Amino acid sequence: MECVTTEIHGDLARVIIDNPPVNALGQAVRAGLLNAQKQISHRPEVKAVVLCCAGRSFVAGADIREFGKPPMAPFLPDVLAALESSPVPWVAAIHGTALGGGLELAMACHGRVASGSARMGLPEVNLGIIPGSGGTVRLPRLVPMADAIALVTGGKPVGAEQALASGLIDRLAEDDLIATAEALARELAAQGAPRPTLSRALISGAGIDWESEEAALRKRSRGAAAPLEALAALRFAATAAANDALAAERGRFLRLSASPEAAALRHIFFAERAAGKSLKSQGVVPADLSRVGVIGGGTMGAGIATALLVSGSEVHLIERDTSAAADAQGRVAETLAASVKRGAVAPDKADAALARLTTGDDCATLAGCPLVIEAVFEDMAVKQQVFARLDTVMPDDAVLASNTSYLDLNTLAGLTRDPSRILGLHFFAPAHVMKLLEVVRGDQTGARALATGAALARRLGKVAVVAGVCDGFIGNRIMSACRRECEFMLEEGALPQQIDAAMEGFGFAMGIFAVQDMSGLDIARAQRKAQAANRLSRERYAHIADRLCETGRLGRKTGKGWYEYSTGRATPDPEVERIITEESVRAGLTRRAFASDEIMARILRIMQAEGQALLKEGIAESAGDIDVVMVTGFGFPRHKGGPMHMAATGVISSTD
DSSP: OOSEEEEEETTEEEEEEOOTTTTOOOHHHHHHHHHHHHHHHTOTTOOEEEEEESTTOSOOSSOGGGTTSOOOSSOHHHHHHHHHTOSSOEEEEEOSEEETHHHHHHHHSSEEEEETTOEEEOOGGGGTOOOOSSHHHHGGGTSOHHHHHHHHHHOOOEEHHHHHHHTSSSEEESSOHHHHHHHHHHHHHHTSSOOOGGGSOOSSOTTOOHHHHHHHHHHHHTTOSHHHHHHHHHHHHTTSOHHHHHHHHHHHHHHHHTSHHHHHHHHHHHHHHHTTGGGGGOOSOOOOOSEEEEEOOSHHHHHHHHHHHHHTOEEEEEOSSHHHHHHHHHHHHHHHHHHHHTTSSOHHHHHHHHHTEEEESOGGGGTTOSEEEEOOOSOHHHHHHHHHHHHHHSOTTOEEEEOOSSSOHHHHHTTSSOGGGEEEEEEOSSTTTOOEEEEEOOTTOOHHHHHHHHHHHHHHTOEEEEEOSSTTTTHHHHHHHHHHHHHHHHHHTOOHHHHHHHHHHHTOSSOHHHHHHHHOHHHHHHHHHHHGGGOOTTSOOOOHHHHHHHTTOOBGGGTBSSSBOTTSSOBOOHHHHHHHHHHHHHTTOOOOOOOHHHHHHHHHHHHHHHHHHHHHTTSBSOHHHHHHHHHHHHOOOGGGOOHHHHHHTTSSOTTO
16 A cells, blocks of 8 residues: 555645654655655646545654664755745645654645644654754744754744744645635746755844853753754854755754764663553453542652643542641642643633542541552551551452552552552652653552553553562662662762762762752651661661761751752751761761762663663563663653663663
8 A cells, every 4th residue: 555645626736645653754655655745746637736634633843763774865954845846836734743754744845734723843852863854944934943943953833823923834724725725836936946955045134142042051951962062053044055054953963863972862762662561461350540530649650640630530538637738729720820830720610620629538438439648657557557457448349559659569469358459659740741641550459450551641641661579670679779879978978069069960960869859858868767677787877877867957848858958949057968978977988079970880880780680570571661761750861861771871870
């Protein structure tokens, strides 16, 4: 079956791309487009062409099967040049998404029409590359340069209305997309020879402070090269002849395509799509998620409830008493309001979501919920009481989940008459924002419970990674090991601000000590206390964090932690340095200087070593899953690919 077909309707041709599922611009599509253009050029009765796509979307980008491979002829720039130089106008009819090469294809046409729900963008920087088929050259001839900079360097798509306002499209189809495109095609044909996009003048190319743009982008990119390369391509296009700009863009594209950054971003792209592989083969019907119970309305429980409500589920939230239940309802309302304020949820959708929330203080009222998620305080005794109560009031077919981030799921499951319906659903804070969901598989967790976890992740738009039972599962176990190693470096001579600066220089948004101050030092301390009974007497243990907690330094919430916050900003505190120095003496260690490279080498090696242990123990299903957890859950720089990818590529190995 041909993936590009041509239909003749009187004096109009309709070229249709049909390459499921997203009409990717693979080699067969490129060849089909070129062949269609040649055929039409021999049909004198054809006065204009409408380019459209079958299925749910316009061209949504390149064919992922060609990622990382040498380009195959015909090359997309040559195809676009042929369409743009056509003696009759081509009009792109865009529905769904037009991304990457798909938008470049549309921009090479002489006119563009989009449905109201269409979205358009150039997300190449998210894969470590830049547009390679004229995107940085044609775009600023259609939209103001400031808009082009935002679209190309940010990688985020825009909606149809914004595209119309900026000039990216010519017309918005209110009803019939094809009819609207045909009308525009006839108008262009009546004007004579079509005007190629490349022949247009730049729009508002002057007045851009390129140095300021670069400085701000460098800060946002945190070490990623592709956004800066994209900006440089646009800057060159602002003054160079179109053909020179096209050649320079293509050179950058090919060079970046072979870069380690692009390889890392391709790795995490595919790893996210492969994550939770075992969940996709359960072959059973999951629990109905139209009504879900949540126990615990604190920050995490409210976030989970918010995510469920926005997805369309009814939520029944249980707290310890009516006063706490009322507070929980208010917390959910505040969370929804904040989502509206930042543009993540429309006001009417937030109102409808809140109307689906009910609260109470009796677990027995959850009996009609096919799934219940426990999100109470991280204390085994408290969670045991909750699960014992749920086991008595919930029907046998209800799935029961715990949001525990460290505790033994098997212990909780052992309290119930049917451990097969128990699983862990470890959300990451804030639960309504973070995309990662660790689906924790207990020793006796059954297929239906796992299928329910997978269905929930899909419903909430989260990436699901399966973890076995151990202390901290995948992410928290690795980060616990990382924290220990960083505290060992403090004993040996480093300071918190030096370690944090090294991590930020590597590409983390925040260093590990600043993160602890934000979340609260008491959280990790509670975990250390729980582990104390199993800690070997000869095992190395740093007491610095315990001493900070003993003096009331619990982080931002107390005004002091690893840093001091009297000015509102994290400031190194001599008192912390004094405690660190005293602990170095107690440990019998001579303090020495640490370079940033050594700090990051130690951090990466411990992450990789712990990752290898997780694989060996069967806790993680793949190295790619570990990278997904670290990138999406803990801020590991995406353009580095994750610690296991770095180990596999020999950048830094745990066995160096």
